Amino acid sequence: MLDRLLKSLIYSLAAILIAVFFHYLGWLSPVENLFILLLKPLQSGAYELSQKTKNFSDYWLRKRNIIAENQKLIEEIKQLSLEQSKIKSLEEENSLLKKELNFIDEDKKQFVAARIITGVSDPLSQTVIIDRGAKDGIVKGLAVSADRGVLVGKISEVFDDYSKVTLLSDNKSRVAATVQNLDHTVGLVEGQYGLSFAMTNIPQNQDIRQGDLVVTSGLEGQIPKDLLIAKVESVKTVESEIFKTAILQPIIPLSNLSYVVVIIP
Amino acid sequence: MSLLSYLKLKNNWRPLIVVIILIGAVIINLLLSGGVIKYLAFINFIFAALVVMVNLRSIGESFIFAVVSGIILDIYSGLPFGLTAASLLLAAAAMEILIANIFSNRSFYSLVGLGAIGLVIYRLIFALLTQGLFFFGFTDATIGWNFWLQTAQELILTSVLLIVVFFIIDRWSNSFRPNYLSR
Numbered sequence: 001m002l003d004r005l006l007k008s009l010i011y012s013l014a015a016i017l018i019a020v021f022f023h024y025l026g027w028l029s030p031v032e033n034l035f036i037l038l039l040k041p042l043q044s045g046a047y048e049l050s051q052k053t054k055n056f057s058d059y060w061l062r063k064r065n066i067i068a069e070n071q072k073l074i075e076e077i078k079q080l081s082l083e084q085s086k087i088k089s090l091e092e093e094n095s096l097l098k099k100e101l102n103f104i105d106e107d108k109k110q111f112v113a114a115r116i117i118t119g120v121s122d123p124l125s126q127t128v129i130i131d132r133g134a135k136d137g138i139v140k141g142l143a144v145s146a147d148r149g150v151l152v153g154k155i156s157e158v159f160d161d162y163s164k165v166t167l168l169s170d171n172k173s174r175v176a177a178t179v180q181n182l183d184h185t186v187g188l189v190e191g192q193y194g195l196s197f198a199m200t201n202i203p204q205n206q207d208i209r210q211g212d213l214v215v216t217s218g219l220e221g222q223i224p225k226d227l228l229i230a231k232v233e234s235v236k237t238v239e240s241e242i243f244k245t246a247i248l249q250p251i252i253p254l255s256n257l258s259y260v261v262v263i264i265p
Numbered sequence: 266m267s268l269l270s271y272l273k274l275k276n277n278w279r280p281l282i283v284v285i286i287l288i289g290a291v292i293i294n295l296l297l298s299g300g301v302i303k304y305l306a307f308i309n310f311i312f313a314a315l316v317v318m319v320n321l322r323s324i325g326e327s328f329i330f331a332v333v334s335g336i337i338l339d340i341y342s343g344l345p346f347g348l349t350a351a352s353l354l355l356a357a358a359a360m361e362i363l364i365a366n367i368f369s370n371r372s373f374y375s376l377v378g379l380g381a382i383g384l385v386i387y388r389l390i391f392a393l394l395t396q397g398l399f400f401f402g403f404t405d406a407t408i409g410w411n412f413w414l415q416t417a418q419e420l421i422l423t424s425v426l427l428i429v430v431f432f433i434i435d436r437w438s439n440s441f442r443p444n445y446l447s448r
Contacts, residue, residue: 001365005324009358012328016354019336020347032340039295046296050305118341119298123415124395124406125343156343164343172343172405 033159036117036129043118044131051258109224110264112136114144116257117162126170126191126254128153132262133161141222143263150251151175151216151227152260163262167254168197168229176219177229179246181212189214189229189248197230199246208235208246224265283322290314291334295341307418311338312387313426315353316380319360320370321440331357345403348394356387371441373431380427381420388416 022028114130132138142155144165153173157164166173173191177199178184185206187199199214212232218225230248237244294310311334318327335350342349360383368375392408399407435441 005358005361005365008324008328009354012332012354013351015332016336016347016350019350023339023346035337035340039292042292043296118295120341120343122338122342122344122349123412124408127343129341166343170343171407 029159033133033161036159036162040117040131044115047116047118048258051256110137112138112262112264114163114260114262116260120164124171126167126173127156128165128167128257130163130165130260130262131161133159133163135160136262137264138163138262139222141220142265143216143223143227144260145227145263146252146257146260149228151223151229152252152254152257154223155262165260167191168250169254173197175223175229176217177214178217179206179208179212179214179232181206181208183207186217186219187246197248197250199232199248200243202244202246204237204239204242204244206244208232208244210234214246214248222265224263227263287314287318287330287334291337294334295337298338298341304418304422307415307422308426309384309419309423310426311353312356312384313380313423313430315357316360316376316383316427317430317434319357319364319379319383320376321434324361327357327361328354344395344406345398348391348398352387352391352394355390356383359383359386359390373428373435373441376431376441377424377427381424384420384423385416388412388419 019028023032112132114132117129117131120127120129130144138155138158140155140158143151144153144155146152151168153165153167153170154175155163156166156172168175168189168191170191173189175189176186177189178186179199179202183206185202185208187202189197189199191197202208210232214229214232216223216225216227216229228251230250233247233249235244235246290310290313297305297308297310315327315331315334318330331353332350335353336347338349338353339346360379363379363382364370364375368379370376392412395404395406395408398404431441
C-alpha cells in the first residue's frame with residue numbers, strides 16, 4: 001500500500017511542479033483566463049448577492065447607531081460645504097493664474113472602470129479579481145481607486161480579460177504616501193495581516209495628529225500623486241525606536257467594494 | 266421508481282454522479298470563498314469532498330481530485346501558485362496513511378475524526394509551506410494569529426458539513442455501513 005501511495009504522491013507532486021512551471025512561463029494563462037471567464041457569471045452573481053446580504057445584515061446590526069451617525073454626518077456636511085466653497089474659489093483662481101502663465105496641463109490620466117467578480121480563495125490574501133485585463137490596457141502596479149479619488153489597492157497580476165487587485169489591507173501591500181500635515185511627512189502605507197493598514201517609517205520628529213489625511217506621494221511611477229488613502233486614527237510611538245507608526249482608518253470599507261476604477265497615468 | 270433509486274441500481278452512472286458532485290463542490294467552494302460573508306467562506310467544501318474521496322475511493326482518484334481542485338483554487342489565490350494544491354495533496358496523503366492504519370472507512374466517528382485531523386494537518390502544511398516560501402523570499406504573506414483563529418472556525422464548520430454529508434451518503438448508499446449490514 002505504501003509503495004502505491006508513494007508512487008501516486010510522486011506523480012502528483014510532479015504534476016503540480018509542471019503546472020507551477022507552466023504558470024510562471026505564462027503558458028497556463030489562456031487556461032486560467034478561460035476558467036475565470038466560464039465561472040464569471042456565477043461568481044459575479046454570488047459576489048453581488050453576498051454584498052447585498054452583508055449590507056442588509058449590517059443595517060439591522062447597526063440600526064441603533066445609525067441615527068447618531070446621521071446627526072454627526074449632517075454636521076460634517078455643513079463643515080465640508082464651507083470647505084468646498086473655499087476650494088472652488090481657489091480652483092477658479094488657480095485656473096485663471098495657470099491661463100495667464102500659459103501653464104501646460106499634464107494631468108492626462110485615463111480611467112478604466114471595472115467590476116469586482118470575486119474575492120480570492122486563500123485565507124492569507126486580501127485580493128479581488130476585476131473584469132478588466134491586458135486587453136483594456138491594464139498593467140501590473142497600476143493604482144486602483146474607488147470612484148476616482150480614494151486608493152483601494154494596486155494591480156498585482158494581469159490576464160487577458162481579468163486582473164487581480166491587491167487591496168491596501170493585504171500583508172503584501174506597500175504604497176509610498178504623504179501625510180497632509182505641516183511637515184508633509186513621507187512614509188510607507190503597509191497592510192496589517194488583512195485587518196487594517198498602517199503608515200510606517202515615520203521619523204520620530206514628525207508631527208502627526210489624529211484625523212490627518214494620508215495621500216499617495218507620487219514617488220511610485222505608476223501611482224498618481226494625491227490619491228486619498230486613509231485618515232490617521234492613532235500614532236504609536238516607542239521612544240527607543242527611530243521611526244514611529246500611524247494606525248490608519250480607511251476612508252471607505254474595503255470589504256464593501258463592487259466597482260472600482262483603474263488609473264492609467 | 267424514483268430517480269435516485271434508479272441511479273442507485275445503475276452502477277455505471279455512479280462515476281458520472283461522483284464527478285458532477287466533485288465539480289459542484291469546487292464551484293460552491295469558489296463562490297463562497299470569494300464572497301464577503303466570512304462564515305460561509307470557512308466551510309471548506311473541497312476539503313469535505315476530499316475526506317469522502319479518501320474514505321470511499323482509491324488513492325489515485327483522491328490524489329487527482331486534490332491536485333485538480335488545488336490548482337483551480339490556486340488560480341484564484343493571491344499566494345504563490347501551487348501552494349494550495351501541494352498542501353491539499355500532502356494532506357490527502359496523510360489521510361490515506363491514517364485511514365490505512367488507524368481509522369475505518371465504515372464509521373461516522375471515523376469520517377468526522379479523520380476530517381478534523383486532516384483539516385488540521387492541511388492547515389499546518391499550508392502554514393509551513395507559506396512560512397518556507399516567506400523565508401526564501403517568494404511571498405510577503407506570513408502566518409499570524411488570525412490564521413489559527415480561521416483554522417478553528419473552519420474546523421468547526423467543515424466538521425458540521427461532514428456530519429451532514431455522512432447522513433446524506435448513508436441515506437442513499439451502503440458505502441459507510443459495515444459489511445454485515447450491507448445488503
